[in-house]
Structure formats: structure tokens, C-alpha cells
Amino acid sequence: MRIKISFTDYFMEDDINKTLCYFKKDQLFLSNIVDIKWIDFFKDILPEFSEIVYFEHDKPECSNCGCEMDPNGSRESKPNKLEGIRKKQYVCPKCNKTHLTSLEPFISRYCNYSHDICEKGLNYDYIAYLSYDKKRELINFENNIKIARQTVYYHESTYDETFLKRQEEINLELLKEKGIEPTGYYHYD
Template sequence: MDELFKFFSDSDDKKLYLSEHIPLEFVFWLDSYVDDEYMVIYTTDLDKCPVCGSKIWKNGLEPLLINKIREINRQKFVCSNSSCNFNYTTNLEKNIDKGCNYTINTREKGLDMGLISYMSYENMAEVYEIYTGINIPRTTVYYHQKELREEYLDKIEIKLDEAIKKLGIEPSGVYGYDEQIFWIEREIFLRMTILDSETKLILNEWVISGKDFNKNTIEAVS
């Protein structure tokens, strides 16, 4: 752990320096154990300029309000060579998307809930607040799901394929169709599912607006 972060503190100043590879959730975990306030600074090992090889100087901090409840800082760097324009801000894009305040894990929680059971976005927002303390608007939950759904489902599909191969599950050849109707912002949507009737494995699933549903839709899904 000492290789990943260093903790500096004295009577007047407390700072926690974290490697850019440390998940942002670590900060919230640590907050639950540390009573005193402290500043979190994410940084990276950067001694020489990758452009000209000159020494790198620290160049202030860039604050970021994670999940809109916890401020952290990203260390900024600049090349000491005045003729070189290189500058760099510690990169946290493995944990949080550019231009977003919510961590990737936080944004995917709504999608996780959707795998368990259908919930309204308002109920999802309430669950967020109960279990994480994050007061997130239901419209933001909807936006996150809309933006992340395809990539998230691709990751789930890969994990499922690996699990199916490991368990040696074979298709039964008997398939069924299921349909679920729900509303988002007063607009009707349909979740159409083709599944194996014996193993209950989902073979194909599609969510569309009710406005787009017609006699050819089910054929397209199958």
C-alpha cells in the first residue's frame, strides 16, 4: 500500500497523495474511517518532460467534486523549459469520464439495478441516496443509463459468455418470447426478450419506444 499512496499530515495541514491508478471509491472508503478533514491530491510520476526531456514542475491543482459530494484535486504539471508548451493534468479517466462529476462505478449502479428488477428512475435515485448518500436526480440516472447502456451490456455479455462456457450450458432448442411495457418520462417503452425456455438464458433483448413498434419489430428482434 505504501507504494500506492503517501499520507502527509501535521498539526495544521493534512494531505493525502494518491496515485492516479487508485479508484476514487477508495477516498469514500477512507472517509468512513477518518474523522478529520484532509485534502486528497491525485498525482502521477512525472519527472521529465516527454517532449523535450526538461525537468517537470508542479503547476497547481485542479479541483473536482466527485459525485457532487467530495472534493478531490488533480495535480497539474508544466515543463520547466519556457520554449516548450507541454503541460499535463493527472488523468483520472479510468475512474471518471471527462467532463463528468460522477464516477463510472456510480453511473453504472442504475444499470446494475436494472439487471435485478425493473425500477423507475425515481426509485433508483432513492436507492442511490439510501446506500451511498448521493442525492442524484432521476433525470441524471436516466441520462447515465442512456449513455452507458451499450458499453455496459457488451461487458455483461462477455462475462455471461465466459460463464456459459465454463458451466458447459448448451442451448435446448426450445425458445420463448417475453415482453415488458414500462414508461420513461410519460413515454411508453417495450423491452422485448428472446430466451431459451429451458435454461432461461436471454438470447436477444431490445428496448424500443412504443412509437417505433410495428408488426415487423418482433421479427427484427429474433
């Protein structure tokens, strides 16, 4: 198991006086330096809350005019398809440009899943050969999230180009073992 604790690093440096989390009514406001994989930990150690609202650790500046932005409500978000998570929105008082809290160190902008979830399938390969169905099952069980088999495959192919090659070799080996001769070209979809 890989455990990475990054809070200490942040606390040791100049982030020491900035808020990491706070409660407002029954919402937990969480800084966006907190990895989404820590959410369960916060649920365990804190009183009950109905929603998590992620906010920008550093007050954002407008990318348009450089003006300091004001908080402007929040929007629903589903990182790792988790429910009950929102992102704080900010608006520029000068030009009205809006900005939504970014979780980009942990999850890329156009992906539903965090990097560590995307890499899970590849990591399992270091332990044993597992089918995508098995990987999907393990990811769902281990992280309590729902992920499709195709998504696991997609993540692996985008996260590691050499992965496909390796996978092809493994599959050829399996075919050989079972005495099946592949004929002509074939591809994965």
C-alpha cells in the same frame, strides 16, 4: 454487492515501492491508482484531513516534448460531485504545458460521475424493475452522492445501447398489464 479490491494486484507488481498516499499539513495526498470509491475507506482508517489531493502515480511526462513535468499546485475537482477533492497540476519546465492529474480509469474525462456510478442504474435492473426516481434515491442513499433522475437515465442510455430496447419492452409490458394501448410513435426524453 460487488466488491473489487485492486490494491493487491498493484502491490504485487512493480508499483510496490511507489507511494500510495501521504499527509502534508492537513491534506491527504492520494495516488490516482486509488479508485474514488475508496475515499470513504481512507477517511475511516486515516486521521482526519481537510482535503484530498490526487496525484499522478507515475511522474507525468509532457505530451508535447517528453520532458519530465514538475508539480505546479492543484485544482479543485468534483468527481461524483464530492467536495474537498483536488487534483495536482504539473507543468513542463521546457514548454510550459500543464497537465492535471487524471482519474480516467475510474471516471471518463467529460463525465461528472465514475463508471461504477454510471452503471449502477443498469445493475439495479438485474434485481428488479425500478423507476428512475427509485434508482436515483438508491444511488443517493447507497453512495451518499446527489444525482438527478435524468442523469441516471442518460448514463444508462450511453452505457448500454441494448438497455433502451429492453426498457421499451418493459414499458410496453407494463402498459399491456394496465390495459393501455400506446398509439403511434412515442419517444423518451
